[in-house]
Amino acid sequence: MKDIKSQPTIFVIYGATGDLCRRKLTPALYNLSLDGWMPEKFSIIGTGRTALTNEEFRNKLLEGINQFSRSGKAEDDKWAAFAKHIFYEAADLNNYESYQAICDHINKCEKEWNDKAYVIHYLAVAPSLFPVIAGNIAKIKLAEQRDNTRIVIEKPFGHDLESAKELNQLLNENYREEQIYRIDHYLGKETVQNLLAFRFANAILEPLWNRNYIQYVQISVTEELGMEGRGEYYETAGAMRDMVQNHMLQLLCLIAMEPPNNFNAAEIHGRKVDVLNAMRKFTPEEIKTSVVRGQYAKGWMQGKEVPGYREEKGVKPKSNTETFAAIKFFIDNWRWHGIPFYVRTGKRLHQSSSLISIQFKDLSHFVFPPEAVESWQQNRLIISIQPEMSIRLQVQGKRPGLAMLLNTVDMVFDYKTTYPSYTQEAYETLLLDTMIGDQTLFMRGDQVEAAWGLLMPIIRTWMNKPSLHFPNYSADSWGPELAEALIAADGFHWISLPMNNKP
Numbered sequence: 474m475k476d477i478k479s480q481p482t483i484f485v486i487y488g489a490t491g492d493l494c495r496r497k498l499t500p501a502l503y504n505l506s507l508d509g510w511m512p513e514k515f516s517i518i519g520t521g522r523t524a525l526t527n528e529e530f531r532n533k534l535l536e537g538i539n540q541f542s543r544s545g546k547a548e549d550d551k552w553a554a555f556a557k558h559i560f561y562e563a564a565d566l567n568n569y570e571s572y573q574a575i576c577d578h579i580n581k582c583e584k585e586w587n588d589k590a591y592v593i594h595y596l597a598v599a600p601s602l603f604p605v606i607a608g609n610i611a612k613i614k615l616a617e618q619r620d621n622t623r624i625v626i627e628k629p630f631g632h633d634l635e636s637a638k639e640l641n642q643l644l645n646e647n648y649r650e651e652q653i654y655r656i657d658h659y660l661g662k663e664t665v666q667n668l669l670a671f672r673f674a675n676a677i678l679e680p681l682w683n684r685n686y687i688q689y690v691q692i693s694v695t696e697e698l699g700m701e702g703r704g705e706y707y708e709t710a711g712a713m714r715d716m717v718q719n720h721m722l723q724l725l726c727l728i729a730m731e732p733p734n735n736f737n738a739a740e741i742h743g744r745k746v747d748v749l750n751a752m753r754k755f756t757p758e759e760i761k762t763s764v765v766r767g768q769y770a771k772g773w774m775q776g777k778e779v780p781g782y783r784e785e786k787g788v789k790p791k792s793n794t795e796t797f798a799a800i801k802f803f804i805d806n807w808r809w810h811g812i813p814f815y816v817r818t819g820k821r822l823h824q825s826s827s828l829i830s831i832q833f834k835d836l837s838h839f840v841f842p843p844e845a846v847e848s849w850q851q852n853r854l855i856i857s858i859q860p861e862m863s864i865r866l867q868v869q870g871k872r873p874g875l876a877m878l879l880n881t882v883d884m885v886f887d888y889k890t891t892y893p894s895y896t897q898e899a900y901e902t903l904l905l906d907t908m909i910g911d912q913t914l915f916m917r918g919d920q921v922e923a924a925w926g927l928l929m930p931i932i933r934t935w936m937n938k939p940s941l942h943f944p945n946y947s948a949d950s951w952g953p954e955l956a957e958a959l960i961a962a963d964g965f966h967w968i969s970l971p972m973n974n975k976p
């Protein structure tokens with residue numbers, strides 16, 4: 474790995490008074506620093522509309538760290554050592570002249586360090602500001618040092634195919650693709666990174682990893698949370714733009730991609746784009762039969778009454794925004810032709826859980842008598858991304874006793890048992906990668922466009938035909954009944970892990 478210690482680095486965080494910076498970015502940078510991953514010379518400069526002194530800004534970040542950091546409350550001396558690297562400049566990000574203060578800060582650091590710095594511009598702002606800021610950074614020539622300037626863009630990348638193309642074009646006019654880091658934080662999760670290791674480092678899997686042995690794949694990311702104050706943003710997104718276009722399709726690509734020739738970013742990006750390009754496009758008829766949308770009504774969750782989506786702050790009383798989506802995809806290539814990939818995601822569901830389940834085809838011939846196989850289940854591989862971090866292979870085994878009776882048993886690899894001290898979070902990995910200059914876990918421009926291209930027919934249909942049935946699932950359920958019907962029609966059901974924390 475590149476020696477990061479000796480690389481002077483400046484993070485410029487746009488939208489630094491926002492939630493992302495407080496909850497995720499600074500706790501991640503702080504923990505990288507505690508673990509010895511930050512360069513010896515580094516500076517973090519936050520910028521936003523609010524007028525704040527450096528001290529006020531540092532205090533805000535400290536509150537965020539105390540509340541959200543995985544390492545708990547910051548210790549005074551450790552915080553003091555970190556905080557001296559943090560600065561704040563109020564700026565009107567629409568006006569390119571106000572970027573001069575950032576240039577001055579960079580120049581000052583470089584002079585002090587007597588060295589050129591790597592500058593990472595992190596756009597933690599509303600998507601509508603991406604083009605403006607990316608343009609202004611270029612206009613004031615902050616991006617000219619092409620080898621050591623990077624721009625990090627949070628999702629959602631564009632609002633639809635057209636706006637994603639426009640944003641890519643604008644970025645490509647001013648930055649090389651190697652400078653652009655499109656974040657999808659799912660790719661930084663340890664269990665998601667492990668999908669590559671699991672698939673491509675184990676010889677036993679590859680022969681089975683195809684349409685001859687696999688019956689279906691399910692990817693399910695269910696959340697108990699509702700809007701958490703993000704109603705206004707969510708109204709512009711919905712489950713499709715917020716989760717499916719990015720996190721869900723990225724997971725699908727990692728499961729379905731061909732083996733890369735080597736572990737470099739271009740190879741991995743290329744194999745993922747191949748999957749997206751092979752995915753079957755939706756006709757109007759298929760949208761009716763293969764796609765389900767939902768919106769939650771009020772209900773009770775863990776003994777507390779929770780509002781319906783339309784009662785959330787920032788949400789229109791007759792909103793047509795979907796808070797749930799279930800889709801049956803097909804990938805028309807040699808490996809996967811005819812194998813359904815069921816994907817579902819939603820808010821205010823019964824359990825927070827991100828699972829990938831792969832069901833293998835049944836035996837071609839049964840040798841056991843009927844009474845032995847009463848609890849028969851086909852082999853399944855269940856990869857739990859979170860909160861449980863595990864991989865379980867469900868196989869049949871003999872139940873102990875005098876008779877030959879079979880049972881499904883789990884062979885489990887569980888992170889908690891195998892790596893009890895593992896702790897780092899997705900943003901730590903991703904922020905370190907932006908410093909190192911490794912784009913493997915980021916999205917390339919063509920990938921983002923291919924994902925939009927696939928979903929646009931559904932998004933357009935839903936926009937043009939508001940649902941007459943919203944809200945159509947209650948909080949604390951598993952989503953609309955039609956989502957069950959979608960998979961039941963093929964003879965399957967959605968899989969969940971046994972819950973430890975619920976009756």
Ligand code: BG6
Nearest residue numbers: 628658696698715716720827859
């Ligand atoms: C974000 C979405 O990208 O991912 C949120 O905007 C969602 O709506 C979140 O809740 C889920 O991330 P995680 O890491 O909590 O699974």
